[in-house]
Amino acid sequence: MTNAAIVILAGTESHADVGRLVNGLEAAKEFAQTDGDDVELIFDGAGTQWIPELEDEESDYHELYQAVQEDVAACDFCAGAFGVEDAISETDVVTLADHDGHPSVRSLVDDDYEVITF
Numbered sequence: 001m002t003n004a005a006i007v008i009l010a011g012t013e014s015h016a017d018v019g020r021l022v023n024g025l026e027a028a029k030e031f032a033q034t035d036g037d038d039v040e041l042i043f044d045g046a047g048t049q050w051i052p053e054l055e056d057e058e059s060d061y062h063e064l065y066q067a068v069q070e071d072v073a074a075c076d077f078c079a080g081a082f083g084v085e086d087a088i089s090e091t092d093v094v095t096l097a098d099h100d101g102h103p104s105v106r107s108l109v110d111d112d113y114e115v116i117t118f
Helices: 015-032 045-055 062-066 076-081 085-089 105-110
Strands: 003-008 038-043 072-075 094-096 114-117
Touching: 003 015, 003 045, 003 105, 015 038, 015 045, 015 062, 038 045, 045 062, 045 072, 045 076, 045 085, 072 076, 076 085, 076 094, 105 114
Parallel strands: 003 038, 003 114, 038 072, 072 094
Antiparallel strands: none
16 A cells, blocks of 8 residues: 655646647556555646646546546635636635645645645
8 A cells, every 4th residue: 555645746837738738648548547645646846737728628637637536626815816816716625724824745744645746
């Protein structure tokens, strides 16, 4: 059994960012599909900008996102800072504000999660 926290920090501005997004989603999907594993997929920083795009059924990565959607959360502070707070509030994505408005990475480590960033 493995606990993994996949944190997507990549924004939406470059081809390299798209690569990091897709690799993060694929990694999360692999953990989600493995019996006994637990995965948390957290969009943080500029990564929060992906959620409205991924929620769009026309997105090239919507289907991949759908495969892990029940494991998705977003940084509450960063959703506001990057202007996607309203768009995220219209979804089922949970926002996290455990540590000064951000997800608590320490709590994840304390709960034996491997933290992997993209």
